[in-house]
Amino acid sequence: MTLLHAVVRYNPPLHILDTMILAHVDALEGQDCLGRTPLHVACGSGAEAQLIKSLVKAFPGACDIQDEDGRLPLHLACDTDCVLFEGDQTPRAPPPIDVVKVLLSGSMQSVLVEDEDEMNPIEYAIVSDLNIKIVKLLQKASMTLRRREAKTNKAAPKTTTKDDKPIAALPRSVLGYC
Structure with a gap:
């Protein structure tokens, strides 16, 4: 864990964060023993939107x-x-919608990623009973990505099956021929 990890946990004033980032920009990429960056710690500690935005x-x-x-x-x-x-059993308030917007601006793809428990951020938002505006924002981001993916897949004709076998190698009965 870096000093930046420890500081963002307590939602410091922005001028302190900015000074630390200028002094040690490489600390932003540092990971603790659990693979968490300072951004992970800030998000999991309920830091303010401006702090998340700076990170x-x-x-x-x-x-x-x-x-x-x-x-x-x-x-x-x-x-x-x-x-x-x-x-640490400190209760945490739900994130403001601005926090979610900033994180999506950094990586919209993150809305689709499932963790080891096979849960994505949308599912956590629902289970945590977050504001419906946040859930809808996450759903909209997900749908936008899925539409883009569908357009990309339509542009390239499918030439293989799920098993990466060429379609022409399939038996006629599978292709719908008798």
């Missing part, structure tokens, strides 16, 4: 780093029941 702006790549449990910062922001540090 994302300084290192947007952190939005795509999965921790040991397969969680991204967006998972942690949407899971109000997550406990990052042993013995």
Whole structure:
């Protein structure tokens, strides 16, 4: 764990965060023993939107780093029941919608990622009973990505099956011929 990890846990004033980032920009990429970046810690600790925005702006790549449990910062922001540090039972308020928007701006793809429990950020938002506007924002991001994926898949004709076998190699009965 870096000093930046420890500081963002307590939602510091932005001028302190900015000074730390300027002094040690490489700390943004640092991971603790569980693979969490400072952005993970800030999101899981309920940091303010401006602090999250500063971290994302300084290192947007952190939005795509999965921790040991397969969680991204967006998972942690949407899971109000997550406990990052042993013995920390401080109740956490739901994230403001601005936090979710900032994290999606860093990586919209993160909305689709499932953790080791096979849960994505949308599911955590629902289980955590987050504001319906946040759930709808996550769903909209998911649908946008799925539409893009569908357009890409339509553009390229399918030439193989799920098993990567050429379609022409399938028996006629499977292709619908008698």
